Amino acid sequence: MSTRLQLENVTILIYAILGLLFVIMISQCSMIMGNEEEELSEILATEKIEIPPSILLGKNLFKNNCGSCHAKNMKTKMTGPALAGVEERWNENRENLRAWIRNSQAYLNTGDNYATALSLEYPSMMTAFPSLTNEEIDGILDYVRYVSER
Numbered sequence: 001m002s003t004r005l006q007l008e009n010v011t012i013l014i015y016a017i018l019g020l021l022f023v024i025m026i027s028q029c030s031m032i033m034g035n036e037e038e039e040l041s042e043i044l045a046t047e048k049i050e051i052p053p054s055i056l057l058g059k060n061l062f063k064n065n066c067g068s069c070h071a072k073n074m075k076t077k078m079t080g081p082a083l084a085g086v087e088e089r090w091n092e093n094r095e096n097l098r099a100w101i102r103n104s105q106a107y108l109n110t111g112d113n114y115a116t117a118l119s120l121e122y123p124s125m126m127t128a129f130p131s132l133t134n135e136e137i138d139g140i141l142d143y144v145r146y147v148s149e150r
Contacts, residue, residue, distance in 0.1 A: 051146075054135070058143025061136055065129060074148040080122055084148035087141060090114065098137045103128040 069080040090097040100107045104126040108115055
Protein backbone atom coordinates (compact mmCIF):
# COMPACT_ATOMS: atom_id res chain seq x y z
CA MET A 1 0.00 0.00 0.00
CA SER A 2 1.35 3.40 -0.92
CA THR A 3 2.21 6.01 1.68
CA ARG A 4 -0.35 8.38 0.19
CA LEU A 5 -3.14 5.77 0.48
CA GLN A 6 -2.13 5.09 4.09
CA LEU A 7 -2.29 8.82 4.87
CA GLU A 8 -5.75 9.06 3.28
CA ASN A 9 -6.98 6.12 5.37
CA VAL A 10 -5.56 7.66 8.54
CA THR A 11 -7.18 11.01 7.69
CA ILE A 12 -10.56 9.33 7.13
CA LEU A 13 -10.19 7.46 10.42
CA ILE A 14 -9.32 10.67 12.28
CA TYR A 15 -12.37 12.47 10.81
CA ALA A 16 -14.58 9.53 11.74
CA ILE A 17 -13.29 9.59 15.33
CA LEU A 18 -13.71 13.37 15.56
CA GLY A 19 -17.27 13.07 14.23
CA LEU A 20 -18.08 10.40 16.80
CA LEU A 21 -16.59 12.51 19.60
CA PHE A 22 -18.64 15.48 18.43
CA VAL A 23 -21.86 13.44 18.52
CA ILE A 24 -21.01 12.17 22.00
CA MET A 25 -20.17 15.69 23.19
CA ILE A 26 -23.46 17.10 21.86
CA SER A 27 -25.49 14.35 23.50
CA GLN A 28 -23.69 14.91 26.80
CA CYS A 29 -24.25 18.67 26.60
CA SER A 30 -27.98 18.24 26.08
CA MET A 31 -28.10 15.90 29.08
CA ILE A 32 -26.11 18.36 31.20
CA MET A 33 -28.30 21.26 30.15
CA GLY A 34 -31.21 19.20 31.44
CA ASN A 35 -33.83 19.21 28.76
CA GLU A 36 -36.61 18.86 31.33
CA GLU A 37 -39.34 18.65 28.74
CA GLU A 38 -37.76 15.55 27.18
CA GLU A 39 -37.14 14.08 30.62
CA LEU A 40 -40.77 14.63 31.59
CA SER A 41 -41.96 13.15 28.29
CA GLU A 42 -39.83 10.10 28.97
CA ILE A 43 -41.26 9.79 32.48
CA LEU A 44 -44.79 10.08 31.14
CA ALA A 45 -44.10 7.58 28.34
CA THR A 46 -42.38 4.95 30.48
CA GLU A 47 -44.76 4.96 33.41
CA LYS A 48 -47.52 2.43 33.17
CA ILE A 49 -50.01 4.64 34.98
CA GLU A 50 -52.62 6.82 33.41
CA ILE A 51 -51.81 10.48 33.89
CA PRO A 52 -54.82 12.36 35.30
CA PRO A 53 -56.26 14.99 32.95
CA SER A 54 -55.63 17.73 35.54
CA ILE A 55 -51.87 17.10 35.31
CA LEU A 56 -51.95 17.21 31.52
CA LEU A 57 -53.95 20.44 31.67
CA GLY A 58 -51.50 21.80 34.23
CA LYS A 59 -48.53 20.91 32.04
CA ASN A 60 -49.85 22.99 29.15
CA LEU A 61 -50.85 25.89 31.38
CA PHE A 62 -47.46 25.83 33.15
CA LYS A 63 -45.62 25.86 29.84
CA ASN A 64 -47.68 28.79 28.51
CA ASN A 65 -47.96 30.88 31.67
CA CYS A 66 -45.34 29.95 34.26
CA GLY A 67 -42.34 28.43 32.49
CA SER A 68 -40.65 31.71 31.64
CA CYS A 69 -40.16 32.63 35.32
CA HIS A 70 -40.22 29.27 37.11
CA ALA A 71 -37.88 26.35 36.39
CA LYS A 72 -39.40 23.37 34.64
CA ASN A 73 -37.76 20.99 37.11
CA MET A 74 -39.61 22.86 39.91
CA LYS A 75 -36.46 22.75 42.06
CA THR A 76 -34.34 25.59 40.71
CA LYS A 77 -34.83 29.26 41.55
CA MET A 78 -35.12 31.59 38.57
CA THR A 79 -36.88 34.94 38.25
CA GLY A 80 -39.48 33.34 40.51
CA PRO A 81 -39.03 30.81 43.30
CA ALA A 82 -38.64 27.08 42.84
CA LEU A 83 -42.15 25.64 42.93
CA ALA A 84 -41.45 22.26 44.54
CA GLY A 85 -43.26 22.31 47.88
CA VAL A 86 -45.21 25.46 47.06
CA GLU A 87 -48.41 24.21 48.67
CA GLU A 88 -46.63 23.31 51.89
CA ARG A 89 -45.11 26.79 52.01
CA TRP A 90 -48.62 28.21 51.67
CA ASN A 91 -49.76 26.01 54.60
CA GLU A 92 -51.80 23.80 52.27
CA ASN A 93 -54.17 26.72 51.70
CA ARG A 94 -55.06 26.50 48.01
CA GLU A 95 -57.55 29.33 48.29
CA ASN A 96 -54.84 31.81 49.31
CA LEU A 97 -52.44 30.37 46.75
CA ARG A 98 -55.08 30.71 44.02
CA ALA A 99 -55.63 34.34 45.04
CA TRP A 100 -51.86 34.95 44.87
CA ILE A 101 -51.62 33.36 41.41
CA ARG A 102 -54.56 35.35 40.09
CA ASN A 103 -53.24 38.71 41.35
CA SER A 104 -50.23 38.73 43.65
CA GLN A 105 -50.23 42.53 43.94
CA ALA A 106 -53.82 42.58 45.19
CA TYR A 107 -53.14 39.64 47.51
CA LEU A 108 -50.23 41.53 49.09
CA ASN A 109 -52.78 44.05 50.33
CA THR A 110 -54.21 41.36 52.66
CA GLY A 111 -51.06 41.64 54.78
CA ASP A 112 -50.29 37.91 54.51
CA ASN A 113 -46.84 37.42 56.08
CA TYR A 114 -45.67 34.72 53.66
CA ALA A 115 -46.75 36.73 50.61
CA THR A 116 -44.94 39.78 51.96
CA ALA A 117 -41.73 37.80 52.56
CA LEU A 118 -42.01 36.27 49.10
CA SER A 119 -42.37 39.68 47.46
CA LEU A 120 -39.29 40.92 49.31
CA GLU A 121 -37.21 37.93 48.23
CA TYR A 122 -38.41 38.15 44.60
CA PRO A 123 -38.93 41.86 43.91
CA SER A 124 -40.13 41.46 40.32
CA MET A 125 -43.88 41.18 40.69
CA MET A 126 -45.55 38.02 39.47
CA THR A 127 -47.72 38.38 36.39
CA ALA A 128 -51.42 38.40 37.25
CA PHE A 129 -53.57 35.63 35.78
CA PRO A 130 -57.11 36.78 36.60
CA SER A 131 -58.75 34.61 33.97
CA LEU A 132 -57.44 31.29 35.32
CA THR A 133 -60.19 29.18 36.86
CA ASN A 134 -59.82 27.20 40.08
CA GLU A 135 -59.67 24.03 37.97
CA GLU A 136 -56.85 25.44 35.85
CA ILE A 137 -54.84 26.63 38.85
CA ASP A 138 -55.37 23.28 40.55
CA GLY A 139 -54.12 21.60 37.37
CA ILE A 140 -50.94 23.69 37.48
CA LEU A 141 -50.46 22.85 41.17
CA ASP A 142 -51.06 19.15 40.49
CA TYR A 143 -48.52 19.28 37.66
CA VAL A 144 -45.99 21.06 39.91
CA ARG A 145 -46.41 18.38 42.58
CA TYR A 146 -46.20 15.58 39.99
CA VAL A 147 -42.94 16.88 38.50
CA SER A 148 -41.49 17.69 41.94
CA GLU A 149 -41.98 14.13 43.12
CA ARG A 150 -40.09 12.61 40.17
